[in-house]
Amino acid sequence: MKILALIPAYNEEKTILHVIEETQRYLPDADICIINDGSQDNTRAILSRQKGIIALHHPYNMGIGGAIRTGFRYFIKNGYDYLVRVDGDGQHPPSLAKMLLEPLQQKNADLVIGSRFIKREGYQSSLGRRGGIKLLNILTTFLLKEKITDNTSGFRAYSREAVNLLAEDYPFDYPEPIEVYLLHRKGLKIKELSVKMRQRKGGTTSIGLLHSYYYLIKVLLTILVNFIYGGKK
Amino acid sequence: MNPYPIGPIQILSILFSFFLLVLIVFLIRKKKIREEYAILWIAIFFVFLILSLFRGIIDKISLLLGIQYQPASLFLILIACTFLLMFHFSLVISDLKKKINAMASALAILEEGLSQKKDLPS
Numbered sequence: 001m002k003i004l005a006l007i008p009a010y011n012e013e014k015t016i017l018h019v020i021e022e023t024q025r026y027l028p029d030a031d032i033c034i035i036n037d038g039s040q041d042n043t044r045a046i047l048s049r050q051k052g053i054i055a056l057h058h059p060y061n062m063g064i065g066g067a068i069r070t071g072f073r074y075f076i077k078n079g080y081d082y083l084v085r086v087d088g089d090g091q092h093p094p095s096l097a098k099m100l101l102e103p104l105q106q107k108n109a110d111l112v113i114g115s116r117f118i119k120r121e122g123y124q125s126s127l128g129r130r131g132g133i134k135l136l137n138i139l140t141t142f143l144l145k146e147k148i149t150d151n152t153s154g155f156r157a158y159s160r161e162a163v164n165l166l167a168e169d170y171p172f173d174y175p176e177p178i179e180v181y182l183l184h185r186k187g188l189k190i191k192e193l194s195v196k197m198r199q200r201k202g203g204t205t206s207i208g209l210l211h212s213y214y215y216l217i218k219v220l221l222t223i224l225v226n227f228i229y230g231g232k233k
Numbered sequence: 234m235n236p237y238p239i240g241p242i243q244i245l246s247i248l249f250s251f252f253l254l255v256l257i258v259f260l261i262r263k264k265k266i267r268e269e270y271a272i273l274w275i276a277i278f279f280v281f282l283i284l285s286l287f288r289g290i291i292d293k294i295s296l297l298l299g300i301q302y303q304p305a306s307l308f309l310i311l312i313a314c315t316f317l318l319m320f321h322f323s324l325v326i327s328d329l330k331k332k333i334n335a336m337a338s339a340l341a342i343l344e345e346g347l348s349q350k351k352d353l354p355s
């Protein structure tokens with residue numbers, strides 16, 4: 001059973017080592033793959049000194065979706081069975097990664113999402129963003145007729161079937177809500193588990209508030225286009 | 234009697250259309266522009282040229298579409314052509330972006346594979 005822990009990182013020199021160390025501690029059997037998405041800080045140098053990890057460096061910043069897709073390709077190429085994503089900024093607690101992988105190993109799900117909003121514990125994101133998150137959750141729940149409480153959480157675990165499906169055509173930025181949509185359409189099982197996230201330890205968020213609304217519009221466009229197109233088939 | 238006497242603006246637009254056409258052919262020969270991107274331009278130049286040569290066409294189109302002010306139909310045609318070109322560019326850019334990202338992805342994976350090989354004791 002080969003597990004790949006995927007850690008996307010963009011300018012995370014302050015937190016990346018801590019995340020790697022924690023992931024190694026809680027997932028000792030997993031291979032750890034860090035996607036350095038064109039960081040301008042010392043992330044690259046720090047990673048190249050680190051032993052026992054797989055570091056993939058993008059020549060320029062591609063966005064979170066591009067980073068995840070590179071990870072998916074690496075996963076497929078090297079024949080892994082399960083993938084768990086832990087962000088490089090330290091918001092996702094690696095101690096809970098094992099819990100996300102369990103439903104996959106028991107064949108109860110193909111995608112497991114760590115949700116902040118089931119028990120409303122831990123870091124809940126800023127007020128401005130929560131509005132956007134809520135809108136996406138309502139839309140997804142309405143379109144899929146399946147309750148999704150935290151569609152934007154990136155703390156997720158995937159089965160090989162899920163990765164194979166998503167790697168074909170993956171959105172470049174803000175891919176999480178679209179992921180849920182694509183998998184649901186192909187009839188794969190999605191499960192949510194409650195997690196307690198932490199506030200980011202260092203670095204700056206990759207998406208500012210104004211930007212996050214621009215992304216929101218993009219995501220809505222993609223979801224709606226997919227819905228109309230998918231509905232006709 | 235010819236209802237459309239040849240005016241200076243007509244000569245100017247005919248000359249300009251020809252100039253653009255020659256420019257495009259020149260650029261294709263110099264391999265500065267790829268044929269597939271030049272085709273749309275050439276098609277649009279032919280539209281310009283025909284409209285400059287036969288001014289009656291504009292009047293006919295205006296009548297057909299119910300446009301009172303003839304130059305407005307000319308602008309309509311020009312804007313439609315411009316939109317078509319811009320749309321074409323968006324398509325090309327999206328396709329390029331997709332390909333570049335796929336390439337960068339592959340490069341990152343390749344690079345890692347190489348560095349692993351270097352670390353192995355020989």
